Amino acid sequence: MSLPDRKKYAGDTRRLLLAFDIGTTFSGISYSILDPGIIPEIRPVTRYPCQEHVGGDSKIPTVIYYDSAGKICAIGAETLKEGIEQDAEENGWTKAWWFKLHLRPKPQTTSASVRQVDEALPPLPPSKTVVQLFRDYMKYLLECAKKYISDSHGQTVWTSLQNNIIFVLTHPNGWGGPQQGQMRQAAIQASLVPNTEDGRSRINFVTEGEASLHFCLSNGLALANTQQSGVLIVDAGGGTVDLTAYCSLPDYSFEEIAIPQCHFQGAAFVTMRAKKFFEKLLSGTRFSDDVETLTMRFDRNTKHVFRKDDEPHHIQFGNHRDRDPSLNIRGGRLTLTGCDVAKFFEPSISCIVEAIKAQKSAAHVPIQSVFLVGGFSASSWLFDKVRERIEPLGLSVSRPDAHVNKAVSNGAVSFYLDSAVTSRVSPRTYGISVYYPYDSSDPDHRKRGHLVEIHCATREPVLHEGFSTILPKDTRVRTSQEFRCSFSRQAVERRSLNCLRATILAYSGLQKSPVWIDSDPLNYPTACTVEVDTTSLPVQMTTSATGARYFEISFEIILLFGLTELQAQIAYRQNGQEKRGRAQVIYEGN
Numbered sequence: 299m300s301l302p303d304r305k306k307y308a309g310d311t312r313r314l315l316l317a318f319d320i321g322t323t324f325s326g327i328s329y330s331i332l333d334p335g336i337i338p339e340i341r342p343v344t345r346y347p348c349q350e351h352v353g354g355d356s357k358i359p360t361v362i363y364y365d366s367a368g369k370i371c372a373i374g375a376e377t378l379k380e381g382i383e384q385d386a387e388e389n390g391w392t393k394a395w396w397f398k399l400h401l402r403p404k405p406q407t408t409s410a411s412v413r414q415v416d417e418a419l420p421p422l423p424p425s426k427t428v429v430q431l432f433r434d435y436m437k438y439l440l441e442c443a444k445k446y447i448s449d450s451h452g453q454t455v456w457t458s459l460q461n462n463i464i465f466v467l468t469h470p471n472g473w474g475g476p477q478q479g480q481m482r483q484a485a486i487q488a489s490l491v492p493n494t495e496d497g498r499s500r501i502n503f504v505t506e507g508e509a510s511l512h513f514c515l516s517n518g519l520a521l522a523n524t525q526q527s528g529v530l531i532v533d534a535g536g537g538t539v540d541l542t543a544y545c546s547l548p549d550y551s552f553e554e555i556a557i558p559q560c561h562f563q564g565a566a567f568v569t570m571r572a573k574k575f576f577e578k579l580l581s582g583t584r585f586s587d588d589v590e591t592l593t594m595r596f597d598r599n600t601k602h603v604f605r606k607d608d609e610p611h612h613i614q615f616g617n618h619r620d621r622d623p624s625l626n627i628r629g630g631r632l633t634l635t636g637c638d639v640a641k642f643f644e645p646s647i648s649c650i651v652e653a654i655k656a657q658k659s660a661a662h663v664p665i666q667s668v669f670l671v672g673g674f675s676a677s678s679w680l681f682d683k684v685r686e687r688i689e690p691l692g693l694s695v696s697r698p699d700a701h702v703n704k705a706v707s708n709g710a711v712s713f714y715l716d717s718a719v720t721s722r723v724s725p726r727t728y729g730i731s732v733y734y735p736y737d738s739s740d741p742d743h744r745k746r747g748h749l750v751e752i753h754c755a756t757r758e759p760v761l762h763e764g765f766s767t768i769l770p771k772d773t774r775v776r777t778s779q780e781f782r783c784s785f786s787r788q789a790v791e792r793r794s795l796n797c798l799r800a801t802i803l804a805y806s807g808l809q810k811s812p813v814w815i816d817s818d819p820l821n822y823p824t825a826c827t828v829e830v831d832t833t834s835l836p837v838q839m840t841t842s843a844t845g846a847r848y849f850e851i852s853f854e855i856i857l858l859f860g861l862t863e864l865q866a867q868i869a870y871r872q873n874g875q876e877k878r879g880r881a882q883v884i885y886e887g888n
């Protein structure tokens with residue numbers, strides 16, 4: 299099953315669509331010039347300023363060097379320059395790398411795997427925030443796109459398109475609103491778009507998993523018979539491994555069939571384990587300063603060529619007179635056994651294998667084929683081992699050979715153009731905190747009798763800490779599907795009702811139908827806040843059973859969970875008709 303032919307661009311003016319895939323280790327840009335009445339094509343940027351060798355599938359390092367004043371000294375492709383490490387050392391520059399992972403959602407509990415990420419991550423440069431790093435990097439990517447598009451299509455094309463660019467930014471599967479909010483903030487600070495409603499709406503998001511599916515589809519990969527069987531796309535990158543499972547629908551669209559997963563077990567963690575090994579081996583020896591060189595050489599060479607665990611690997615790092623047989627160092631070369639290298643890979647491989655099994659058992663439709671994409675999937679060792687452990691379960695494992703590392707940015711453009719996914723699976727249970735009027739005949743209420751409070755406006759006895767579900771976890775949600783929850787507020791003064799905020803909670807515990815927050819209080823983190831300007835909404839003056847007079851406002855919050863970004867509106871009744879109003883989704887810290 300592949301995509302039906304792409305349609306002609308239906309807009310009435312020429313526009314530019316630009317996708318930035320900021321990866322943990324490497325980043326890519328793809329674009330499409332949208333011409334009215336013409337079928338859009340997806341093109342990758344294949345040449346960057348300062349890049350020494352031109353490749354057909356180039357991605358550039360997600361690395362920035364800053365001087366002590368915080369000024370950028372080298373960025374992206376510029377950091378590939380021979381001798382940059384020495385320049386950095388001599389000039390006291392700080393290297394920012396793998397900074398993308400600093401944006402990751404921080405879980406509430408600290409497990410071993412969370413600690414492992416914390417320990418492995420290089421710190422941010424002094425007095426820089428992750429949003430500032432994204433800002434600097436996005437600004438640079440925009441410059442690269444400008445140069446490439448101007449060179450390839452003419453300066454006038456760029457000039458005519460630059461003020462109205464549609465952007466697509468990619469992020470790992472496990473990231474949501476708060477991360478999108480920070481990326482949008484960085485994009486505004488980088489002047490990709492102005493900080494206006496129109497500007498903000500020109501920043502679109504897609505998960506790396508969904509972008510990878512689009513890449514596979516737009517490259518005609520045989521995701522055959524997916525109506526009866528699902529496919530699993532595994533994007534094994536530098537930082538994360540993102541798994542997303544789909545099946546196709548009769549109308550050629552795709553639906554997610556399991557909650558997407560994201561694991562911090564990309565190729566960079568293999569390098570980190572090698573680094574730990576070198577540190578342990580060489581600590582207290584005269585070679586302890588060589589750990590960085592060994593790690594770098596391992597990352598650039600050994601890791602890529604490793605394919606057999608019964609062959610030794612040599613890493614040249616020193617002078618040919620350097621020798622210490624007890625450390626396996628001879629002629630300035632450290633020799634690693636194949637088994638040692640295999641151990642560095644093993645946690646990533648078993649994580650991928652377990653994650654595939656978990657997706658297989660969670661999927662609503664049986665998964666029969668697995669596609670490995672992303673830079674890490676170029677590793678033959680990884681591919682062979684995953685295949686060896688997965689194929690006996692009746693799943694085929696393959697990897698598209700062309701341009702796997704451009705998959706995500708090309709796929710992000712295709713996501714915007716082709717929108718193949720029409721249904722997604724809710725990763726958590728969403729709802730709001732509510733109060734219940736006290737009902738002494740209900741045993742759950744009686745149990746909470748000591749918590750009864752008198753409502754400040756209605757003066758009636760109520761129990762707080764109720765939870766009203768808007769969307770249960772693991773539900774198939776169509777992209778256009780609206781979820782409603784009734785919302786009402788009472789107050790003694792009208793003006794207290796002018797601007798209202800509803801907190802949307804995301805239940806992350808094990809209860810199937812959560813009703814009381816106090817029965818599992820640690821598992822109701824705030825997903826976001828919906829802010830509503832209610833000044834133009836009708837308000838009722840009401841008298842309660844106790845005789846208290848108060849104002850009451852009622853409306854419905856409408857949430858669209860099925861898009862790649864949560865959106866909210868309100869609906870209310872006026873003169874017998876339903877009216878719609880705007881609502882803003884706000885994330886903590888944004």
Ligand SMILES: Nc1ncnc2c1ncn2[C@@H]1O[C@H](COP(=O)(O)OP(=O)(O)OP(=O)(O)O)[C@@H](O)[C@H]1O
Pocket residue numbers: 320321322323324325357398506534535536537538539564565566597601602603672673674675676677678703
């Ligand atoms: N043959 C190979 N063997 C092992 N690792 C490889 C090989 N080729 C590339 N890699 C690793 O793949 C990573 C790059 O992959 P990719 O570009 O998909 O990741 P990324 O986009 O930077 O990360 P992420 O998507 O997780 O944020 C690098 O860490 C690189 O070392």
Ligand SMILES: [Mg+2]
Pocket residue numbers: 319320321322506535536672706
């Ligand atoms: Mg990537």
